[in-house]
Amino acid sequence: MNSARVHIVVLLMLWAGFAKGQTQQSATFEPSNETAQRAYFLAQNHLVKGDLEQAYAAFQTCVDEEPDVSGFHFELGKIELELGRYESSLKHLNEAIELETTNDWYHYYRGQTNLTLEKYDDAWADLMVWAKERPGDLESLDLVAELFLVSGELWHAYQAYSFYEDEIAKNLEVRVKRMMLVMNSQLNERQIVEFVNDAIRDFPEEPLFVFERAGLHASNGDFSKAIPIYEALINSNPEFLESYISLAKCHVASESGTDIYPLLEKGFKSVDIDSGDKMNLLLSINDDAQIDTLLLIALDAHPEDPRLNHFIAMRHVSFGRFEDGLSSYEKVVQQNPSSIEVREEYLFLLYKMKDWEGLVKYSKEALTYFPLESVFNYYEGVAHAQLGDHKNAVKAFKEGLTIVFDAPELGGILASNLAMSYRELGELKKSYTAFEESLEYIEDPYVMNNYAYFLATDRVDIQRALDLSTKANNAVLEANFLDTHALVLFLLNRNEDALEMIRQAKALLPVELGPDAVFLER
16 A cells, blocks of 8 residues: 555655755855955955865955945855854854845855754744745755755655745645655644645645545555545546556455456556565465566566566576576676675576586676675585586685685585595595585585595595494485495495495385395495
8 A cells, every 4th residue: 555655755865956056156246345355355266265264264354344245244154054163154144134134045044054053943934035036946945845854854844845835826746745745744644634635625636645545544444445446546547557556455455355467467567666566466366377477567667676587587496497587587686786695596596507607607706796605605616516627616615615604504515515626636635634624514424424435435544434434324314325334344344234234225225226236236
């Protein structure tokens, strides 16, 4: 129900900077006596150079020479405001306004000073003098409202827009902005309802106000009142797409049993409705073909939305459409390069697809964004190893081990893979050391079995191989583990025990596979 309201909050943030160019006002007077003239032109030169303190001193000379010239006091007030000396700024601007009460720019700057001093009522009065001189300039009105919003004063921002409609003219754009503030205020429900009803009465052709009235009913769970309003809105304003989504939400929340697919098919075309809202509504659709159609419609409205593309990528993978998944993940990585989650999923998919060159490329790219995430070193190392480039695999695994923090499982995996790459390079001692490091991180039975097997086949430290194999077999009942244990026992001349291990291993194999040649050889 809150999609339009979220849109409203976003719009509040777009007002910043609307009328900045309108606030540069300089005095248009010239002093009469020679001393004041010299000081005036000196002050102007200092202003051009940005020497505010020097400019202030020169304008003070002007005031001393001609105290009845309001512009001199105004310039002093502006300089003090810029220097952050707000009480002094207020004093000078008060003096300027006493001399020339109708000058709207004097009021504008005093309004800014009062805002800084948190004198919000005084600031509002001054800024309204300035705004009233610009009756058709809504950008100036937006600027005034923005000044209060930046100060956290929603009420005074609202009053600025109210002043316009009360004193100048009713205006749809202004009323919509008032509603933005009302919907995000601390007003009670009765006051909000009154505001919305007044807006509907004043602007009967504007669907947004009727939409908000329906939203108030829906947020209270009064779906019997909200649903007919949304239905009427769809009939009268078929292109106001927010109504379709909100009506669908009402049917879901009220468990009416109504088929919401036709509503979503229309509403998903809106670029203003948040993609997250759309994805949440997909949970209420059971037909996969309909979900795929709706996702295509949503993607057409939000082609660069990383959340939507991520959802689509995960859906492709879950249905086994891996090539489509890769394409979608490529988009997501480009749209949201700072997401660790997305990059991990993408690299895992490349791993599953055995795209080793792609895995090298994108794991390196991930490390440029996340140099302390050793999981990316792991993927790079695995890819190098699969490509037969064990030197670079060793480099990647070692770099990963230097940055493993509070992740013993990952540390163990990195070290065991390092051991395998060292072995491929013929550096057996380094391989044994890496296996030992892996087991220091976590005593994984599969790593223990592999290490025991290599020690046995290398005829190195058979007693260590026996210890490792014994631990592995105590942890997991697995035919290959029993075979390794049999080999170790055989090397220790414990042939009867070795034969028993082989028999147990054969018993674990499925009958349909037939006798294992390795076991028969043992």
